[in-house]
Amino acid sequence: MAVIEVALAGRAYDVVIEEGLLARFAEAAAPFLKGYGHARKVPVVADTNTHRLYRTALESNLAAAGYAADWFVVEPGEDAKSWGVLERLCDWLLALGVTRKDHVIALGGGVVGDLVGFACAVVKRGCGFVQVPTTLLAQVDSSVGGKTAINTKAGKNLIGAFHQPSLVLIDPLVLATLPDREMRAGYAEVLKYGLLGDAAFFAWLEANGDKVLAREPAALEHAIATSIAMKARIVAEDERETLDLRALLNLGHTFGHALEAETGFSDRLLHGEAVALGMVLAAKYSARRGEISQADAARAAGAIAAAGLPASLAALGLACDGAALVDHMRHDKKAEGTTLPFLLLRQLGEAYVARDVDLSDIAAFLDGELAA
Ligand code: GLY
Numbered sequence: 001m002a003v004i005e006v007a008l009a010g011r012a013y014d015v016v017i018e019e020g021l022l023a024r025f026a027e028a029a030a031p032f033l034k035g036y037g038h039a040r041k042v043p044v045v046a047d048t049n050t051h052r053l054y055r056t057a058l059e060s061n062l063a064a065a066g067y068a069a070d071w072f073v074v075e076p077g078e079d080a081k082s083w084g085v086l087e088r089l090c091d092w093l094l095a096l097g098v099t100r101k102d103h104v105i106a107l108g109g110g111v112v113g114d115l116v117g118f119a120c121a122v123v124k125r126g127c128g129f130v131q132v133p134t135t136l137l138a139q140v141d142s143s144v145g146g147k148t149a150i151n152t153k154a155g156k157n158l159i160g161a162f163h164q165p166s167l168v169l170i171d172p173l174v175l176a177t178l179p180d181r182e183m184r185a186g187y188a189e190v191l192k193y194g195l196l197g198d199a200a201f202f203a204w205l206e207a208n209g210d211k212v213l214a215r216e217p218a219a220l221e222h223a224i225a226t227s228i229a230m231k232a233r234i235v236a237e238d239e240r241e242t243l244d245l246r247a248l249l250n251l252g253h254t255f256g257h258a259l260e261a262e263t264g265f266s267d268r269l270l271h272g273e274a275v276a277l278g279m280v281l282a283a284k285y286s287a288r289r290g291e292i293s294q295a296d297a298a299r300a301a302g303a304i305a306a307a308g309l310p311a312s313l314a315a316l317g318l319a320c321d322g323a324a325l326v327d328h329m330r331h332d333k334k335a336e337g338t339t340l341p342f343l344l345l346r347q348l349g350e351a352y353v354a355r356d357v358d359l360s361d362i363a364a365f366l367d368g369e370l371a372a
Contacts, residue, residue: 002225006144007236011164015144015228017221021171022132023057026065028169032103032130033067043096044069044105045089045116047076050134053177054107070096078265080111081150081157089119093127103128103166109135110142110271114157117148121163131168135178136186137272139170140193140227141249145235156265158333162240170228172220180213184308185272187213188252188279191303193227195279196251199349201226206303213307244353250334251343251351252278258328259313262320269316276309277316285365286345296348313369322366326359 001018021028033042042062046054051073059069072092074080093104106116106129113131120129133143149160175183190212194202204222205212211219231249238245256271256278263269269277283300286292305311318325329340342357 006232015168017170045072046107050108107132110138121161128166131165141189185270188272188276196351255281258325261328322363326363
């Protein structure tokens with residue numbers, strides 16, 4: 001078991017990592033099941049998969065503690081992060097009589113967490129929520145740190161708020177039912193922490209990544225806890241991404257976002273897969289600038305390929321050129337006028353924000369990678 005505090009002044013909260021936590025939900029979340037406007041009811045938002053998988057266990061655990069669940073169930077996938085679903089969810093919470101002291105439970109992956117977090121940011125100008133992430137990606141990244149959002153026609157996550165959860169409960173056992181491809185996609189974000197800020201962790205992942213992917217309990221808990229500990233430190237220091245510190249968590253995301261946009265934000269390339277390939281490109285581009293060696297760039301790519309994640313842009317078979325990918329980047333929400341901050345590597349285990357990157361050089365670099 002590990003308990004990691006996100007030490008935000010006045011809004012500190014714990015991230016608890018423990019096998020079997022979901023089966024002990026009412027005990028683990030006890031302080032947040034009290035003081036309800038609507039007595040002894042717990043609003044739980046899930047997708048159809050997490051509802052099917054965990055409904056019985058959660059309801060019987062809640063019943064033993066004298067509570068009952070009220071369910072709001074969405075379809076799996078990004079479409080749930082929409083104005084329409086947000087409106088229905090907010091109306092549902094208001095109809096339940098949820099107060100600012102109440103806590104809504106987000107039981108699912110990043111989609112459910114982002115949707116619930118944003119609804120809770122705006123309902124009555126802010127009510128509480130508890131994250132119970134059920135994918136590796138949500139466990140090591142999106143459930144912690146308070147970034148909440150929905151998607152609109154203009155793009156992904158462009159409407160949102162910083163709204164921190166009151167508690168994050170991570171049960172590694174729920175990953176047993178996660179499809180391997182999604183497990184690998186989440187693992188890309190784990191590798192990200194090693195590459196951006198912890199060379200020793202990166203080396204540990206090179207040696208033990210197969211155990212993490214095989215869901216070996218000790219390796220999995222170590223990987224999740226080390227990832228969360230770094231994220232918690234960063235969020236506590238730079239909650240709103242104003243100090244070039246939280247931005248480091250975007251390693252691989254600018255390249256990755258362009259690849260997701262080019263592939264239509266579809267199953268062709270999952271977010272974690274795009275981030276993985278984006279990190280390969282960031283490492284190679286850092287080597288092109290002479291900041292890391294070609295050998296270190298190859299080492300980063302090797303760890304990503306070893307996890308079964310995409311590590312070659314050419315292998316993706318995109319029918320576009322580098323300029324088209326750069327064009328997608330210009331719409332990135334991190335764009336600053338005509339420039340774009342890039343997350344590059346000073347060494348394996350040390351990322352930094354580069355603001356002197358020439359986008360035409362990026363396009364030329366990508367042309368080379370597309371043809372490699
Ligand atoms: N996923 C990046 C962040 O939370 O800042």
